[in-house]
Amino acid sequence: MTRLYDRVAVIGLGLIASSLIHAMRRADLAGTITGYDASALHMAQAREDGLCDMLADSAAAAVQDADLVMLCVPVGAMGGVAEEIGPHLRPGATVSDVGSVKRSVIDAVAPHLPPDVTFIPGHPMAGTEYSGPRAGFAELFDGRWCLLLPPEGCDPQALRQLRALWTGMGATVEEMEPDHHDLVCAVISHAPHLIAYTMVGVADDLRRVTDQEVIKFSAAGFRDFTRIAASDPTMWRDVFLNNKDATLEILGRFTEELFALQRAIRTGDGDMLHDYFTRTRAIRKGIIEAGQDTAAPDFGRAKTRPGE
Amino acid sequence: MTRLYDRVAVIGLGLIASSLIHAMRRADLAGTITGYDASALHMAQAREDGLCDMLADSAAAAVQDADLVMLCVPVGAMGGVAEEIGPHLRPGATVSDVGSVKRSVIDAVAPHLPPDVTFIPGHPMAGTEYSGPRAGFAELFDGRWCLLLPPEGCDPQALRQLRALWTGMGATVEEMEPDHHDLVCAVISHAPHLIAYTMVGVADDLRRVTDQEVIKFSAAGFRDFTRIAASDPTMWRDVFLNNKDATLEILGRFTEELFALQRAIRTGDGDMLHDYFTRTRAIRKGIIEAGQDTAAPDFGRAKTRPGE
Ligand SMILES: NC(=O)c1ccc[n+]([C@@H]2O[C@H](COP(=O)([O-])OP(=O)(O)OC[C@H]3O[C@@H](n4cnc5c(N)ncnc54)[C@H](OP(=O)(O)O)[C@@H]3O)[C@@H](O)[C@H]2O)c1
Ligand SMILES: NC(=O)c1ccc[n+]([C@@H]2O[C@H](COP(=O)([O-])OP(=O)(O)OC[C@H]3O[C@@H](n4cnc5c(N)ncnc54)[C@H](OP(=O)(O)O)[C@@H]3O)[C@@H](O)[C@H]2O)c1
Secondary structure, three states: OOOOEEEEEEEOOOHHHHHHHHHHHHOOOEEEEEEEOOOHHHHHHHHHHOOOOEEOOOHHHHHOOOOEEEEOOOHHHHHHHHHHHHHHOOOOOEEEEOOOOOHHHHHHHHHHOOOOOEEEOEEEOOOOOOOOOOOOOOOOOOOOEEEEOOOOOOOHHHHHHHHHHHHHOOOEEEEOOHHHHHHHHHHHHHHHHHHHHHHHHHHHHOOOOOHHHHHHHOOOOHHHHHHHOOOOHHHHHHHHHHOHHHHHHHHHHHHHHHHHHHHHHHHOOHHHHHHHHHHHHHHHHHHHHOOOOOOOOOOOOOOOOOOO | OOOOEEEEEEEOOOHHHHHHHHHHHHOOOEEEEEEEOOOHHHHHHHHHHOOOOEEOOOHHHHHOOOOEEEEOOOHHHHHHHHHHHHHHOOOOOEEEEOOOOOHHHHHHHHHHOOOOOEEEOEEEOOOOOOOOOOOOOOOOOOOOEEEEOOOOOOOHHHHHHHHHHHHHOOOEEEEOOHHHHHHHHHHHHHHHHHHHHHHHHHHHHOOOOOHHHHHHHOOOOHHHHHHHOOOOHHHHHHHHHHOHHHHHHHHHHHHHHHHHHHHHHHHOOHHHHHHHHHHHHHHHHHHHHOOOOOOOOOOOOOOOOOOO
């Protein structure tokens, strides 16, 4: 693999950043990698693990010579970081990010960047429920999508290089428009996360069913919800606050449909329920055919089938 | 393992029934196993696979000599089967079931059983999103809970024997009271399933986000919902219609909390969101500590990490 960038700066050294770094190293895509994180603990861990070639004392210091700057902080922190690094960016540098929301990040970041810098927002569609510099691994992006959202008139060479970086890290790149991105993600990720958080919160609240019972008997269904609802609180707070409109729109539709199903349960309309539950099967089939999940059954437990 | 029952009849030959049969065989817990299913296809598959020792032409014929009768049909079909088999049961026989709802099954089944028969309702807390006689496997119940709901004054010898059967099939038995069972299951299974069905339905409905996009980019979160929402429509229709009150109660609480979170998003109350998302993490931790799920991260994809 050709080296694509001589100097890369990574701001925010969490799950996505550390995966990025491991993935760039695996394919030798970057020369020197300089990191910075606002958390003293994460800086100490990064130092101990030798995660980066260099650690800087500030975001501004980290970016000064960089050909590529990757913003890997929570969505709500992107604007502040951009404001800080703006004056220190090298002319001709590319700035990108990995935030889960795009419109608000673009609005917060773009105004702070000098005109001789190319900003190409991005969003890798991969993650786990863990966070911090020790959660990352080189294979996180393998076989996953990375969405890039180049603005109109984006420098084609800079875009080609960033696409090559993501491809080199194992991802498949697709371009998308920011508002559409935010709506798609509200459907497939943001609303489902809020719903899972809510359901786990209800279980936790319910006095007549003890936590012990919830934990002990948690089967497929709820167990998957608890996994989703274990995701990083800061990251998700920022996602919801920054993708407010799309998330609220999808939640509105969700509530409407939920009411219709509740009414069917209350009135005993079994045909409506059966039809609804039959229709939703088709999407699952599509996902398996598209290779986005395994068709192997979920056994509702840690152990897998012997022989697997 | 000691043989616990000489003759077992299994009515309904789907996922749970076929897993039961494989698990009984694995530990040699039963002598002759006779099966019956209302579906001609499932009967043909059972015959071809040699799933049972004998197949009967009716539920009534299947149960005549049985020491143990296991009702493995959808919850809504339990009453009809009980009515049919009631007059044909052997004195001293034990009748049990595996239905996911208990109060309505007890009300539907018990009146049809003669007094010289012991009825011990049950519910194994294990399953997959697949159905039919070919979905079953001997290990389904290994390390999982099976709830038994013996009525007051239940014959202790019959109860001991049924407990031994489930233990022999790999499960851990716990006794519970029917109404409490239905509430616990509404929280950990029934409400989450309805919510997942709803969210997948919303995605399917939304014209501005194509099915193709939903399928292509489906990440952790939505992907888990599609798996849950691929479960058998008949089974789940019956569950909701038969656990109406508890399900609607939990969905009511869920909607209330969801509204509170939506309000926090709308008003930008980040602290409320952050607190809520922090609280729900604790339950996940409990589930992993209780061995009900693996702590390994969910990679949002079919492939697992190399070396795993
Ligand atoms: N996790 C996923 O599934 C996923 C998937 C795709 C995209 N993303 C996006 O990727 C980004 C990073 O997420 P992540 O999962 O890697 O989170 P993470 O593991 O929590 O890492 C974020 C890191 O940034 C640090 N940080 C916060 N504010 C900062 C600032 N102003 N300057 C420098 N460092 C700062 C955090 O420190 P503290 O911990 O002390 O705050 C933390 O170390 C987010 O924008 C998220 O939306 C996440
Ligand atoms: N799947 C789970 O995750 C799970 C977990 C715990 C408990 N349970 C409970 O286990 C029971 C069976 O579920 P399952 O997952 O094994 O479903 P399944 O695979 O669909 O099997 C049910 C079988 O019963 C047949 N049947 C329906 N009505 C009948 C009747 N009146 N007489 C004889 N056979 C009849 C069905 O035929 P048709 O397909 O033609 O209707 C089907 O072959 C349900 O009560 C369910 O609530 C399920």
